[in-house]
Structures are given as C-alpha cells and as structure tokens.
Amino acid sequence: MTIHVWRLTLEPVGNDVAWSLLLNNGTGTSAVDAGIIRDTRNEEHAAMDIPPLAGKSALLDPDHERGLATLLGRRLLPPMLREALEAGTHTLYVATRGWLANLPWEALVIDSDNRRLIEAAVLVGAMSPGIIATRVRTAAPFTPTGAGLAIVDAGPPRNTARQDYSIYPGGLPVGLVTDLAADAVAPGDYSMSAEMAGEALTGTPWSRLLYLGHIAAGHQDEPAATALVFQRRGEADKLTAAKWLAEPQTWPAPARVALIGCGSDDARFMEASGLPVAAVNAGAHLVTCTRWALPADAPADASGPTTGLARAVLHAHRSAKPVHALRAWQVQQLCTWKKRPTPEVSPFFWASLATYLAPETNP
Incomplete structure (x- = not known):
C-alpha cells in the first residue's frame, strides 16, 4: 500500500498567503505546485472568532463552524490536494506561521459532502528542520x-x-x-x-x-x-x-x-x-x-x-502509533459532532491539538 506523504507550507505575506506543496510517494520528494492566495483578509478576520472570547467561539456553533471550515478549506487547501485526498492513504504535514497556525486544520472541509481533512489524511505539524538539526540533546x-x-x-x-x-x-x-x-x-x-x-x-x-x-x-x-x-x-x-x-x-x-x-x-x-x-x-x-x-x-x-x-x-x-491513535479519537469526536452537535464534541476541543514529529537522531 502506497502512502502519499504531503507537505503543505503556508505563510502570510502582507494580506496574501504564499504556499507550496511537496509530495513523496515512496520514491523521493518532489515539488508539486506553489502559488499565492490573494487577499486573505476575510479569512484572517474569520480566524479571530476561533479563540474563546467570553466563553464563545465560532467552533462551538454548528452552522458557524461549518461555514468557517468550508471557507478556510476552499481558500487555503490547494485544489490539487483536495482532489488527491478523494482516494488513497495520505499523511499531510502542515507548516504554518502567524494567524494560519491558529486554525483548526483537522476540521477544514474538503468537499461538498462536508468531509473533513482529518477524515482523509493523518495530519502532522511540520517543524523547521533547522530546529531539529541544532537541538542540544535527543x-x-x-x-x-x-x-x-x-x-x-x-x-x-x-x-x-x-x-x-x-x-x-x-x-x-x-x-x-x-x-x-x-x-x-x-x-x-x-x-x-x-x-x-x-x-x-x-x-x-x-x-x-x-x-x-x-x-x-x-x-x-x-x-x-x-x-x-x-x-x-x-x-x-x-x-x-x-x-x-x-x-x-x-x-x-x-x-x-x-x-x-x-x-x-x-x-x-x-x-x-x-x-x-x-x-x-x-x-x-x-x-x-x-x-x-x-x-x-x-x-x-x-x-x-x-x-x-x-x-x-x-x-x-x-500507544505504538500515537498520531494515528489521536486521529482515531478526533474522527470519533467529529462523527458525534456531525450527528449530534454539542459543545463538548465540537472542533473547538479536538481540533485544538497540534502534534509535531522530530527524528530520533540528529541528521
């Protein structure tokens, strides 16, 4: 079974977002696509409703959450990636900074059937290779x-x-x-x-x-x-x-x-x-x-x-596979949220998590 390993890098540049997409199918990593998402002020403003304020968050209201997740998925996930996630086994490393890092990436909608990113791929936070290479101990x-x-x-x-x-x-x-x-x-x-x-x-x-x-x-x-x-x-x-x-x-x-x-x-x-x-x-x-x-x-x-x-x-x-085990719990929470949306199972909680991996030995 081929596991498609992607790396999506996004970085705010003024009012825009620069992005690049890499893919490794087991035979080496290659650049797939890159570009600029123009004028993301609406998305950045919408992201301000995610952190709790006076006990409220956009992720706690089902309609508001789906609208936000649809907007962010459509605008921030490259069409080629969304199409590829329709089938196959995928791991997606997401490297972000600034307001983009404060998004519920696992909950982003990837198609018209309200399918979420966590349902299509294993998500991992990507840390700079320089941080790992220069660390003091392992x-x-x-x-x-x-x-x-x-x-x-x-x-x-x-x-x-x-x-x-x-x-x-x-x-x-x-x-x-x-x-x-x-x-x-x-x-x-x-x-x-x-x-x-x-x-x-x-x-x-x-x-x-x-x-x-x-x-x-x-x-x-x-x-x-x-x-x-x-x-x-x-x-x-x-x-x-x-x-x-x-x-x-x-x-x-x-x-x-x-x-x-x-x-x-x-x-x-x-x-x-x-x-x-x-x-x-x-x-x-x-x-x-x-x-x-x-x-x-x-x-x-x-x-x-x-x-x-x-x-x-x-x-x-x-567990032996912590990222996969955590994903299974998140998908379970998501399924409950879709069937019976209550605050306790909302993406406000389960999509708040980010997990970073670092090699066990320095390069």
Missing part, C-alpha cells in the same frame, strides 16, 4: 513499557485576582486519577516548583511526559515568554520557553511530550522559540500541544471536554 527511543511522568495542576491554588492558578481546585477527577495510575503523578496538590520539575525529569529515564495545567501566554514580540506554571510558596513559579531553551539539561524531555493547557503551541508567533521548540531542543521526538486557550472543566469532572482531551492524548502517547 531522548532515548520510546518504549511501550517505559515509565511516564504526569505533571498535573502544578500551579498555585486558585485566586480569582490572578490568572495563574490551579485548574482542579477540588483535587484531580477520579477518572483522570484512574488513567494516570500507571504513571508517576507529580503532584496534583499545588506543591511543585520549576526546580522540582527539573529534579523529577532528571531523576528517572522517562519515556513520556504529560504536563496538564496552566500555561502563561507569550506574545508576538517575545514568544519565548510562554511558560509552564509551577508554584513556589503559593506563588506562580514559571518555566519560560526561553529558560527551557537555555537549560535543556536541567529539564530534559523524554521521547514523547504533551503540553496541555492554554495555547501551548508557538507556531502562531512569527519566531519559533516557544514551548514545543524548547521540548524538541531538550530531546523530545514527538510533542502534542494546544493551539488556543481551553476552559477549565468543573471541579472533579473527569468527563469534561478539556479533561477528556487530556485523557485522549495520554492514551495516544502510550
């Missing part, structure tokens, strides 16, 4: 029996006067605790500092890391300010991407890393120096992150959509 290969570390809700206790607080103030949901039973959980009780996280990461040869908690946002001028939030003496203790990039040996990453929180992906910034890049620089072969902010579930609610998403990522990262 983790040991993943093993199914390898130990996993879960850093859950390590931020300070809830305080409505600030944004850096715990997401499970009443303790971890029972279902999540059950899922994490096979892993070392540190700590879920608001007691871990960034220094302690480094000690935990260096003390055992982990195969997996799940960080589930608050993420402090960076900004366009300083994407490396994006941070994992820990706590020291009840106050926020942030591990910024800049510090992680500078000291990868202090916080070594295992082969598989999941960073589940509010907008942990950094591709929306024009400069790639955020948390996924820091994780790869520290050794990760695979990084799953979130494109936009996700709401905290009700206390102790293991069935809430954000907790459910984290649990799906956890199970996928334990």
Whole structure:
C-alpha cells in the first residue's frame, strides 16, 4: 500500500498567503505546485472568532463552524490536494506561521459532502528542520513499557485576582486519577516548583511526559515568554520557553511530550522559540500541544471536554502509533459532532491539538 506523504507550507505575506506543496510517494520528494492566495483578509478576520472570547467561539456553533471550515478549506487547501485526498492513504504535514497556525486544520472541509481533512489524511505539524538539526540533546527511543511522568495542576491554588492558578481546585477527577495510575503523578496538590520539575525529569529515564495545567501566554514580540506554571510558596513559579531553551539539561524531555493547557503551541508567533521548540531542543521526538486557550472543566469532572482531551492524548502517547491513535479519537469526536452537535464534541476541543514529529537522531 502506497502512502502519499504531503507537505503543505503556508505563510502570510502582507494580506496574501504564499504556499507550496511537496509530495513523496515512496520514491523521493518532489515539488508539486506553489502559488499565492490573494487577499486573505476575510479569512484572517474569520480566524479571530476561533479563540474563546467570553466563553464563545465560532467552533462551538454548528452552522458557524461549518461555514468557517468550508471557507478556510476552499481558500487555503490547494485544489490539487483536495482532489488527491478523494482516494488513497495520505499523511499531510502542515507548516504554518502567524494567524494560519491558529486554525483548526483537522476540521477544514474538503468537499461538498462536508468531509473533513482529518477524515482523509493523518495530519502532522511540520517543524523547521533547522530546529531539529541544532537541538542540544535527543531522548532515548520510546518504549511501550517505559515509565511516564504526569505533571498535573502544578500551579498555585486558585485566586480569582490572578490568572495563574490551579485548574482542579477540588483535587484531580477520579477518572483522570484512574488513567494516570500507571504513571508517576507529580503532584496534583499545588506543591511543585520549576526546580522540582527539573529534579523529577532528571531523576528517572522517562519515556513520556504529560504536563496538564496552566500555561502563561507569550506574545508576538517575545514568544519565548510562554511558560509552564509551577508554584513556589503559593506563588506562580514559571518555566519560560526561553529558560527551557537555555537549560535543556536541567529539564530534559523524554521521547514523547504533551503540553496541555492554554495555547501551548508557538507556531502562531512569527519566531519559533516557544514551548514545543524548547521540548524538541531538550530531546523530545514527538510533542502534542494546544493551539488556543481551553476552559477549565468543573471541579472533579473527569468527563469534561478539556479533561477528556487530556485523557485522549495520554492514551495516544502510550500507544505504538500515537498520531494515528489521536486521529482515531478526533474522527470519533467529529462523527458525534456531525450527528449530534454539542459543545463538548465540537472542533473547538479536538481540533485544538497540534502534534509535531522530530527524528530520533540528529541528521
């Protein structure tokens, strides 16, 4: 069976979008097509309705979501690619920056039957080869029996006067605790500092890391300010991407890393120096992150959509083929959304995920 491996690169250039399309059918990679999508101001403006604002997002309303996914699919996916996806087995690497990286690529409509991109292809986020080639360390290969570390809700206790607080103030949901039973959980009780996280990461040869908690946002001028939030003496203790990039040996990453929180992906910034890049620089072969902010579930609610998403990522990262396992969950969520659209199964949650792959050895 031939697997068609595509790489679609898109980059905003003023009000336009430049794109190129490569294809590897098993006999080498070749350039297929390239071009300019003129005047994408409407698409960029529509994308502003995706991140949550006062609890609302275009992806939570079925009609609005389908209209947006149809518009973006028609305008941003090259016709040749959409036609090729009608049959066959495909993997699509998507390399984007700026506002284009904040789109629900998995949910984009590819035909008149409301078929979505995730139904036609395995999607992978594409990271710059230069980032991978120049990283400081490479983790040991993943093993199914390898130990996993879960850093859950390590931020300070809830305080409505600030944004850096715990997401499970009443303790971890029972279902999540059950899922994490096979892993070392540190700590879920608001007691871990960034220094302690480094000690935990260096003390055992982990195969997996799940960080589930608050993420402090960076900004366009300083994407490396994006941070994992820990706590020291009840106050926020942030591990910024800049510090992680500078000291990868202090916080070594295992082969598989999941960073589940509010907008942990950094591709929306024009400069790639955020948390996924820091994780790869520290050794990760695979990084799953979130494109936009996700709401905290009700206390102790293991069935809430954000907790459910984290649990799906956890199970996928334990599997032999994590990207395929995560895709299967996303397709399941999509099928439910098409039949009975409720906020819990909307693309706002399952299409928020981006997964990047990096070779296990430097070139």
